[in-house]
Amino acid sequence: MARHLPIHSACGGCSPLKPAFDVEALRREYPVLSGKTEGKSLVYLDSACTALKSGRVAERLAEFYRESAGCGGRRSTHLLSQRTEAVLEEGRRAAAEFLGASSPEEIVFTSGTTEAVNLVARSFPYGEGRREAVVTELEHNSVLLPFHDLAEKGELELRICPAPEGRLDLDAMEKLITDRTALVALTRASNAAGGVTPAEQVCALARRRGACVLVDDAQYLATHREDAQALDADFIAFSAHKLGGPFGVGVLYGKKHLLNRLGRFKSGGGTVRSVEPSGQGLSVAWLDAPARLEAGVPDFGGAAGLAEALKLRVSLPQDALREHVAGLVRRLAGGLAKHPELRVLGRAEDLEQGALVSFAPVHPGFSPADFGLFLNHEDPERFIAVRVGEHCAHLLHRRLGVEASVRVSFGPYSTQEEADLFLDALGAYLREACR
Numbered sequence: 198m199a200r201h202l203p204i205h206s207a208c209g210g211c212s213p214l215k216p217a218f219d220v221e222a223l224r225r226e227y228p229v230l231s232g233k234t235e236g237k238s239l240v241y242l243d244s245a246c247t248a249l250k251s252g253r254v255a256e257r258l259a260e261f262y263r264e265s266a267g268c269g270g271r272r273s274t275h276l277l278s279q280r281t282e283a284v285l286e287e288g289r290r291a292a293a294e295f296l297g298a299s300s301p302e303e304i305v306f307t308s309g310t311t312e313a314v315n316l317v318a319r320s321f322p323y324g325e326g327r328r329e330a331v332v333t334e335l336e337h338n339s340v341l342l343p344f345h346d347l348a349e350k351g352e353l354e355l356r357i358c359p360a361p362e363g364r365l366d367l368d369a370m371e372k373l374i375t376d377r378t379a380l381v382a383l384t385r386a387s388n389a390a391g392g393v394t395p396a397e398q399v400c401a402l403a404r405r406r407g408a409c410v411l412v413d414d415a416q417y418l419a420t421h422r423e424d425a426q427a428l429d430a431d432f433i434a435f436s437a438h439k440l441g442g443p444f445g446v447g448v449l450y451g452k453k454h455l456l457n458r459l460g461r462f463k464s465g466g467g468t469v470r471s472v473e474p475s476g477q478g479l480s481v482a483w484l485d486a487p488a489r490l491e492a493g494v495p496d497f498g499g500a501a502g503l504a505e506a507l508k509l510r511v512s513l514p515q516d517a518l519r520e521h522v523a524g525l526v527r528r529l530a531g532g533l534a535k536h537p538e539l540r541v542l543g544r545a546e547d548l549e550q551g552a553l554v555s556f557a558p559v560h561p562g563f564s565p566a567d568f569g570l571f572l573n574h575e576d577p578e579r580f581i582a583v584r585v586g587e588h589c590a591h592l593l594h595r596r597l598g599v600e601a602s603v604r605v606s607f608g609p610y611s612t613q614e615e616a617d618l619f620l621d622a623l624g625a626y627l628r629e630a631c632r
């Protein structure tokens with residue numbers, strides 16, 4: 198059973214109780230927050246890049262490597278291998294439950310969101326009359342570029358839905374999805390503009406035209422929950438590391454009948470029932486999904502770490518978590534709005550739905566790269582980490598007319614004090630650089 202972290206009440210004796218999010222209890226789960234970074238306290242505001250890892254995940258990984266022996270059961274069949282295989286399947290079950298999949302067989306392990314998207318894009322059974330893919334200006338390069346590659350080779354036509362001011366244009370999306378559309382690929386939460394996208398409506402539009410939808414949940418799941426069946430997306434991708442799990446492990450959820458229709462993105466060990474000589478070639482009996490899509494030895498330890506990260510993630514009270522993160526975004530966006538030297542990306546009213554705020558310089562004295570270093574070095578007590586640059590969202594930056602931005606992103610463990618420390622440091626930088 199999931200262990201719920203405490204929810205404390207702002208007013209113990211009052212009724213009805215309004216639960217607040219006990220961020221201090223959660224912060225004790227993360228060793229890096231109680232240690233020193235470059236000799237200073239860490240103010241980690243780069244969770245959109247990767248989430249902090251809890252002590253429990255680190256322990257689980259160490260335990261797995263300390264105690265396991267033998268490669269998973271699709272190869273050797275001795276007891277040790279069966280135990281290793283059970284770890285993989287436990288991770289698969291945890292991921293299936295987390296996403297509300299109808300079965301663990303709808304979960305394919307990948308190395309991350311990037312590989313999951315490439316798998317779908319490059320092995321989708323595009324039909325003769327359906328050779329178009331629709332993506333959006335909000336996409337991370339890991340979604341945009343696989344489709345671009347295919348378009349460049351003439352294998353499909355790529356259509357890009359605009360997102361003026363960082364908000365998806367649903368009317369344009371409706372026109373772009375036609376009877377020739379095979380796939381729509383859409384982020385659920387932009388990693389640069391913040392907010393969330395109307396994925397439910399896009400799925401409904403696609404369904405009406407008989408197209409499939411791939412939802413990129415890389416940024417969404419750290420502070421939102423997904424219900425794959427309610428959303429009715431055909432494919433969903435996410436990375437373990439953005440949820441506090443290990444690097445190099447990710448998940449592709451897919452409806453079972455579609456996973457079995459995907460071509461083989463990679464072939465190899467663990468994917469076949471038999472291989473027989475046949476004439477000058479081979480006769481191969483492939484396994485069903487997910488095995489047929491998981492060639493090679495999988496990351497058993499990664500699956501164990503993912504399962505552990507998900508235990509902590511699902512233990513967080515969801516409504517209180519969202520309220521907590523929305524409060525952080527509100528506080529930060531409110532502070533940023535006071536500075537005419539900057540321009541916040543995305544529409545102000547959309548930001549609270551997400552977990553990050555990005556801004557670009559208006560004043561020529563503001564350099565995002567310089568500011569990033571200033572945050573690391575200026576304060577003798579604190580090391581503040583944010584991300585500066587284009588965040589692999591080059592297209593969105595171009596469409597917003599911005600060369601580079603500063604992204605401040607929150608995790609469940611982020612605090613109002615951290616948002617305030619960032620705003621104080623920003624004020625100090627502006628006083629120096631933008632006089």
Ligand SMILES: Cc1ncc(COP(=O)(O)O)c(C=O)c1O
Pocket residue numbers: 245246308309310311312337339340384386387388413415416436
């Ligand atoms: C929205 C979004 N999609 C996809 C990715 C790619 O994730 P990964 O590099 O873990 O494969 C990222 C990573 O930052 C992201 O933010």
